[in-house]
Amino acid sequence: MTEYNEKQLDILMAAESLFASEGFDGTSIRSIAKAAKVNIAMISYYFGSKEKMLEALILHRTSDMKMQLDNIFKEDLTPLEKVERLIDLYISRINKNKCMYQILHFELSTKKRLMDMKSYAEVKQQNMAAFRKIIKEGQESGLFKTNINIELIPPTIMGTLVHFQMNRPFFEAELGIKTDEAYENYIKNELTSHIKQTIKALLVHEN
Known part of the structure; x- marks a missing residue:
């Protein structure tokens, strides 16, 4: 970094x-x-x-993600607990770096510049490799399904949060959210819980 x-x-x-x-x-x-x-x-x-x-x-905003993912992998937690920590990490980073993700979304959608940015692509590949290790650990323990599309898990997490943020006025009206503090608390609690339940359903064998 x-x-x-x-x-x-x-x-x-x-x-x-x-x-x-x-x-x-x-x-x-x-x-x-x-x-x-x-x-x-x-x-x-x-x-x-x-x-x-x-x-x-x-690169400044994204290059430490692999280190944080590696730290989660090394912790003495179950694979599902590691995934939940990972979701917390994704959400906190996106919330903290709203401006950067707004820029990224625009640049990637217009395909003007970032498609040729090899260093950014390398960071993304490193992050995916670190994330894949966590999922593989759960599969090897028998907790996670074997037919998981691992590459689609991060965009499922981030896409839900980004959609919520990009449609803030709509959700504030629908959910009766009146203040910035209430909005941030909703993301931290209800939305995060919803994302965790969604990802758990994709990963874990049904009872």
């Missing part, structure tokens, strides 16, 4: 906020420099281009 100095982090955080609100194409290097309180030359020195800055931002 690349370590950035304070100025580099200031630039990345300013870029993240602007990319999320204005879009990648709608954000200029000049506006990032202004938001980060640095000059344009410093951005060019550290990152070279806006595309390289986007790549650095996404």
Whole structure:
């Protein structure tokens, strides 16, 4: 994982906020420099281009996921408990990094840039390999089904949460959610519980 100095982090955080609100194409290097309180030359020195800055931002936000997945795998927990911890990890990361996932969703859907980003693809592959180890452990113990489509489990987790977030006004009205705190609590409790029950049904043998 690349370590950035304070100025580099200031630039990345300013870029993240602007990319999320204005879009990648709608954000200029000049506006990032202004938001980060640095000059344009410093951005060019550290990152070279806006595309390289986007790549650095996404890697910064995602590259420690494998380490966290490996730590879950090593814990003295049942395979199902590990999966539940993994779901907690996914949800907390998406909630914490809303801006970055908003950017990712747009960039991947438009297919302009990230399809050629090999370093990001490598991080995703490493994360999937770490996740696959947890599922395989459950299968080897006889707890999990053998015919699981492992690759579809993470998008099932993330897709449910992202859909909920992208349709926040609708769900707030439907569920009678009035405050930001109530919204966050609903995600932490009811929505997380629902996702865990869904994934458990996909993984565990029926009684």
